[in-house]
Amino acid sequence: MMVVGIIAVCVVIAVLAFLLPRFSRHPQNGAQRTLGFGSRAGSKAPGPLGRLFSKPFRSSSRAVNRSGSAGRRARGKLPF
Template identity: 80%
Template structure:
């Protein structure tokens, strides 16, 4: 369920970044900020468990950042 939510968020951010590149920065930063908070909370567990709990949040944050930048990059290459 969480994976579907992250995928949906990435799709929405990519479309928003394509249509409104400047206005997509704030939602992208907000999503990355909330995922970073989850990563920090998960990393407080000791040892291997901390790395295991924080990894999904780190990779989701990276995916959100990449989808936003990909939408802006695609917009930049359009002829209009």
């Protein structure tokens, strides 16, 4: 279920970054802040479990960041 949600967030961020690059930063930062809370909460587990629990949040945060930057980069390559 979480994977579908992250994919949906990435698609929304990418489309928003393509259509409105300046206004896509705030939703992207909000999504990354939320995922950061999850990562920090998961990392409080002891030992290797902490890394295991926080990894999905870290990789999801990277995916959100990449989709936003890819949308803005694609918009920048347009001729108009």
